[in-house]
Amino acid sequence: xxxxxxxxxxxxxxxxxxxxxxxxxxxxxxxxxxxxxxxxxxxxxxxxxxxxxxxxxxxxxxxxxxxxxxxxxxxxxxxxxxxxxxxxxxxxxxxxxxxxxxxxxxxxxxxxxxxxx
Numbered sequence: 001x002x003x004x005x006x007x008x009x010x011x012x013x014x015x016x017x018x019x020x021x022x023x024x025x026x027x028x029x030x031x032x033x034x035x036x037x038x039x040x041x042x043x044x045x046x047x048x049x050x051x052x053x054x055x056x057x058x059x060x061x062x063x064x065x066x067x068x069x070x071x072x073x074x075x076x077x078x079x080x081x082x083x084x085x086x087x088x089x090x091x092x093x094x095x096x097x098x099x100x101x102x103x104x105x106x107x108x109x110x111x112x113x114x115x116x117x
Contacts, residue, residue: 026081
């Protein structure tokens with residue numbers, strides 16, 4: 001998954017090498033064992049990079065997920081190779097929180113938040 005421009009400086013300069021090492025560790029297969037919450041697989045996800053995804057047939061892109069959602073934490077035990085489907089589902093709640101915070105910040109900056117009396 002692409003790194004958002006506003007988060008790029010949060011990743012170490014050697015992130016491409018770190019990410020590749022995690023994918024090599026996984027032998028280029030998704031390492032998710034159901035923690036994504038999709039409910040579509042039991043045990044390890046069978047999706048492999050570049051191959052058709054189960055269920056959809058779309059080409060699998062293997063990504064590297066931060067289990068704690070903190071880009072600065074790049075220790076191997078905090079990183080997991082995940083297909084794009086598992087990664088998106090794993091990050092679902094995190095994305096909802098950041099989206100709500102972004103919306104709140106934009107409203108606050110524009111003066112649109114209601115005043116409490």
